[in-house]
Amino acid sequence: MDLQRTLLIAGLVVVGYLMVLQWNQDYNQPQPVTQSAQQLPASNAPEAPVAQSASDVPTLPGTNVSTPKAASQAQLITVTTDTLILTIDTRGGDIVRAELPKFTRTKGETTPFVLLENSTNRMFISQSGLTGQDGPDRLGKPVFTAAQAQYTLGDKDELVVDLNLKSENGVDITKRFTFKRDVYQVSVDYIIHNGSDADWRGNFYAQFKRDNTEDPSKETSNASGMNTYLGAAVRTSDKLYEKLPFDEFSDEPFRESIEGGYAAIVQHYFVSAWIPKQDQKNTYQTRVFDGDNIISVVEPTVTVAPDQTATVGGILYLGPKNQDRLSQLAQGLDLTIDYGMLWWFAKPLFMLLSFLHGLIGNWGWSIIALTLIVKAIFFPLSAASYRSMAKMRKLTPKMQALKEKYGDDRQGLSQAMMKLYKDEKANPMGGCLPILVQMPVFIALYWVLLESVELRHAPWILWIQDLSQMDPYFILPLIMGASMFAQQLLSPAPPDPMQAKVMKLMPVIFTVFFLWFPAGLVLYWVTNNLLSITQQWYITRKIEAEG
Structure with a gap:
């Protein structure tokens, strides 16, 4: 007995x-110490972003680049669909605010849940652009022009929002956002038309930049015992789902090139993820810039011959942790619904x-x-x-x-x-x-x-x-x-x-x-x-x- x-x-x-x-290891994330950008080792691989400039844009070792001429004043445009309400800054075409109208902030409210924002309360934004030898983001974010300030899906099944950029040397770039009904992913494509007399070379990059504020789901909850993971995640060559806590960005920056993959910021109930093209080798890395945590992905170098047009880009997911939707976007992305070591039984x-x-x-x-x-x-x-x-x-x-x-x-x-x-x-x-x-x-x-x-x-x-x-x-x-x-x-x-x-x-x-x-x-x-x-x-x- x-x-x-x-x-x-x-x-x-x-x-x-x-x-x-397990809770302490996976979910108890101490606040990282604020510090400046981390310098990563250089590499000769042309598609690997390894050097950090004075901006938050990942850059490649390269030669002189042409700086596009753009409008002097940026503006904010609003895009409204049935699943997303986005605010896009024409400077760089960054998404500086994302609301989810199908999810309210708290029970009984009508205010949509805010996933991305750039305010006094929190800084969490999605960025993308063209870097590399001739990428316009190489020396600072360009300012695009938009045909209107507000776009609405309405009763349509698809909405296309174009931001345009013209340069003096004849290279015209269109940043195209494609929205569809009842989905949380957005196709982000760069259409590059080379009207110059020389080859254009550059790399598409996409990243999330987030400060160290708490998970908003935790701030609006009256329940404890739910200390879930807040941090970055990627697929690596060894694992379908690898957690990258923010406090490791400074001391142990991550960098790896793999075929396909994804770069995500995970929080309770929701995930933000960049999914590049899955049939090519993409480079993922983390770093800290001015106290903010950055996880980025850079696609291989694309070359556009004179009088030719090329399209590069990726998919941005901003929404709930839905197993069916996430598993269709990238292998391992559905594991951001973190069931721990017993995920194989929990599913x-x-x-x-x-x-x-x-x-x-x-x-x-x-x-x-x-x-x-x-x-x-x-x-x-x-x-x-x-x-x-x-x-x-x-x-x-x-x-x-x-x-x-x-x-x-x-x-x-x-x-x-x-x-x-x-x-x-x-x-x-x-x-x-x-x-x-x-x-x-x-x-x-x-x-x-x-x-x-x-x-x-x-x-x-x-x-x-x-x-x-x-x-x-x-x-x-x-x-x-x-x-x-x-x-x-x-x-x-x-x-x-x-x-x-x-x-x-x-x-x-x-x-x-x-x-x-x-x-x-x-x-x-x-x-x-x-x-x-x-x-x-x-x-x-x-x-x-x-x-």
Whole structure:
């Protein structure tokens, strides 16, 4: 009996400790120290951006470049579609603000969620341009001209926004944004017409620049226990999804050239990603410039002969972490929906949860239905565990009598207990293994519920109007604590006084932890506990009746 309890407590402690370590490693991002741009080693590869100029544009070692003549004053233009509201600065054609009209800032508001912005509160923008030998961004961002200040998709299925740039040497450049209905990706293309008498050479680059402010989802949340990852991510030659925390940009800048890939900034529920052409070798790198974190991708050098036209560019995704949409854009991009080391198991769980939602139409009831299915699958293991616990509870008076009989004779007590187990056909380890086997399922479900943007602002019933926020009246956490206490009443009491005190404190400790957890997570634990109580009560009564 002592061994069983000790192993159970040890298992819980180990799992909890590993979860804390994983949180600290993956999600606890300290604020990096502000410093100037980092100089990366030079390279002879013509398509690799390795030198940093006085601007935030990635540059290549090159010769003299021509500077295009542009309008002296830049302007801001607005593009509105069904999924995006973008503000584009004609200086460089950078996207300095991105709103998501289908996602509000908080529950009950009509203000769209702001993903990108350049304000006193936060600096997070998307940039792209042409660098390299003849790229106009080489010596500073050019100013484009736009035909109008506002563009609207309306009832159309596609919207094209052109920014134009003319130079004195005859090279005309059009920066074209193509928007489509019901998608969050934007095609960003540079159409280069070389009207000069010499070859034009340059590189398309795209990047995100972000300061060290907190995740806006965290700022608008009243729930704790959701310290999700905020930082950069790329695909490398070894991994489909590699995290690049901001605090490593200064000390350990990343640089790698791979075929295809993506460059992303990941935050809770949403992701911003640049996806270059996937059939060529692209160079990715991180750096810090004037205290801001930059992750960029540069495509190979393109050469445009005189009187010829070429098109270069990539895809920009600004939106929710949607598995189906992201997996279609680039290999590994869907892994930005970070389910941790159990992602291979969490994905099918989410697919099942989505299927249930399609049938039920409510995410709260879908969580309950998912818990029922998982509990049913593990019913044989749980039943074996509860039978073992019921037998051990039945043997408690006999075990206590043996402890009183043998006193300090530990060897004699151990031999007597082993004989008791053998005579009664009880296994003190029987209740441990089934519980440990189910732990990966519980952890995977935890991350599914935490990472699913579908649960953001999703109502359940009555007072629970947002499953991603904490229970405003703490009713679910209190029910969860009461259910843990009820489970203890059905379980055999530890003979060791210290273990007994620890077990009595567990419901209180967990209740305090869960007070500020998202309601969807607490709902899962409450449902699981209630089902466990029902199953354990039934099996215990049956064992005791057999007498």
